[in-house]
Amino acid sequence: MKLASKIMLLFLLAVVAITGLFSYLTIQQDSTDFTEDHAQKAANLVESMKPHLLDAWNEGGHEEVDHVVRISTKQVRHTIVRYFRLDDTIPGETPATLAYVRQNQSVTETITDSNGISWVHTVFPFDIDGKTRGEIDVSEPTEPVEERMRETITNSVLSVLAVAAICGAILIVGGVRMIGRPLNRLVEKTKRVGQGDFSEPLHLNRKDELGQLAMALNEMCDQLAEQRKTIQAETASRIETEHQLRHADRLKTVGRLAAGVAHEMGTPLNVVSGRAGLIAGGRLNDKEIQKSAVVIKTEADRIAKIIRELLDFARRSTPQREAADLRQVLDHAVDLLRPYADKVHVALEVEADGDAFPAHVDAGQIQQVITNLVMNAVQSMDDAGRVDVRLADTHAQPPEDVKLAAGEYYQIDVTDNGSGIPEERLHDIFEPFFTTKDVGAGTGLGLSISYGIVQEHGGWISVTSEVGQGSCFSVYLPKSAPAES
Numbered sequence: 001m002k003l004a005s006k007i008m009l010l011f012l013l014a015v016v017a018i019t020g021l022f023s024y025l026t027i028q029q030d031s032t033d034f035t036e037d038h039a040q041k042a043a044n045l046v047e048s049m050k051p052h053l054l055d056a057w058n059e060g061g062h063e064e065v066d067h068v069v070r071i072s073t074k075q076v077r078h079t080i081v082r083y084f085r086l087d088d089t090i091p092g093e094t095p096a097t098l099a100y101v102r103q104n105q106s107v108t109e110t111i112t113d114s115n116g117i118s119w120v121h122t123v124f125p126f127d128i129d130g131k132t133r134g135e136i137d138v139s140e141p142t143e144p145v146e147e148r149m150r151e152t153i154t155n156s157v158l159s160v161l162a163v164a165a166i167c168g169a170i171l172i173v174g175g176v177r178m179i180g181r182p183l184n185r186l187v188e189k190t191k192r193v194g195q196g197d198f199s200e201p202l203h204l205n206r207k208d209e210l211g212q213l214a215m216a217l218n219e220m221c222d223q224l225a226e227q228r229k230t231i232q233a234e235t236a237s238r239i240e241t242e243h244q245l246r247h248a249d250r251l252k253t254v255g256r257l258a259a260g261v262a263h264e265m266g267t268p269l270n271v272v273s274g275r276a277g278l279i280a281g282g283r284l285n286d287k288e289i290q291k292s293a294v295v296i297k298t299e300a301d302r303i304a305k306i307i308r309e310l311l312d313f314a315r316r317s318t319p320q321r322e323a324a325d326l327r328q329v330l331d332h333a334v335d336l337l338r339p340y341a342d343k344v345h346v347a348l349e350v351e352a353d354g355d356a357f358p359a360h361v362d363a364g365q366i367q368q369v370i371t372n373l374v375m376n377a378v379q380s381m382d383d384a385g386r387v388d389v390r391l392a393d394t395h396a397q398p399p400e401d402v403k404l405a406a407g408e409y410y411q412i413d414v415t416d417n418g419s420g421i422p423e424e425r426l427h428d429i430f431e432p433f434f435t436t437k438d439v440g441a442g443t444g445l446g447l448s449i450s451y452g453i454v455q456e457h458g459g460w461i462s463v464t465s466e467v468g469q470g471s472c473f474s475v476y477l478p479k480s481a482p483a484e485s
Contacts, residue, residue, distance in 0.1 A: 008170065015160065015163045019156045019163075027152055030149065031149075035108060035110070038120050038140050039108045042122035043106070045073070045079075045081065045138060053068060062085055069081055069136065070083075079139070081136065081137070081139075082136070082137045082139075083137075084134055085134045086133060106125065119142065120139065120142055123136070182214075189217055193224070198224055198225040202217060202218055268299035268302045269299075269303065271295060272300060276296065321360050321361055321362050322363075324358075324366075325356055326358075326359050326361070327352050327354075327355065327356060327357050327391060329363050330412065331350065332367060333367045333370040333371045337371060337375060341374075341387070345384035346386065347385070348374070349386065351391070354393075357391060359410060359479065361477065362453075362457075368450070370414070372447065377415075377418065377473075378416075380416055380420075381417070386417055388415045392413075395407065395409075398460055402460045404458065404460065408478075408479045409476040411476055412477070413474050414473045415473075416472075418471065419467070421465040421471055422467055426465060430461070454476075454477065458477070461476070462474045
């Protein structure tokens, strides 16, 4: 309805402009024609009177000429003809008029008298023997042309009002039915599309542009619905694949940890076996039996704790963010890896700037990230070495390729003194299936999965490395909970 109103308003303004211009030009033309007609009639009248005026001048001079003029033009309707001596002044005559007359030229001008009536005057010089003796004024009221002007203006106003009435009727009848209602339906359909509702096709049953727009909108909705189904299926498949990859990476890490865990469990099992043998042999008194039982229980609890931590790490679960302490998560991951590191003679050191680091994360996933990074750091050393894990809070500025805002983050640095990574490979280390390890020693998924986990938590991983000097992987996690995607 608003569009139709604007179209009609523009049309009406165009009509008003055209009608006004036409009326203005008509009035100007009527005024010009009236003045020219008056001047021509006055010239013909004076020309026809000249022989009589010459005779009158010869007989009695000014008085006789004035008398002849009055008698000769007495029957002329709507026109006044007067004779003036050269030193007389025509009422309303301007100095410019006198100048023209004295130069033996005629002049026409419009003058308004004291009663407010406009007259058009044409003044002719009256010359005898080449010398101007007086002037003849032929005047006529402009009322006829003013009447035509009023009629023109009235007709123009009536025409504009008639066009406005017709436009209003068209707007009410045609604008609402032909434009307003279809556009409203198109707007409602567009809003539903914006809200994700692609159902209920729009049928306008029209063959004009609005009908074509409705058909195009329906086709777009069909395509969007199909694409949404495809995206949903692909997203579900991608999530499932990602979960499987993460689970596989966990299992791979568990396999690497098996040797260390076996070594860690060997000592308490030997203690349990030895104490149980002593009890079974009957060589201990009651107090020693009670003490051995306590030792057996302690070592059994230790074995159970190791197994439980290993199962918790390997268990496949849906990502679930909740309040957690990053210091505890880090300690848990490092404790799990410490037996493996001890076996290969690598020292693990943990440093933190505080006692508590509250965050909103999936503790299992973050533990998986730390485990991957620490495991890679341990494996990067050919001989005994050292891996430092440091936790701190910092104000960080993300790299240019990371679309995150600068702010407060937790920073976890995993630093080793291993072989390092060549600079030309630093850009590829987070790509899936990219690995610098020997064939069969790694799948190249660990860092890629770790980066995806950190990215989902609203952070990023950066790396610095120098060949022969070691590497430092830095994990940045937001201190506040990221928006759920």
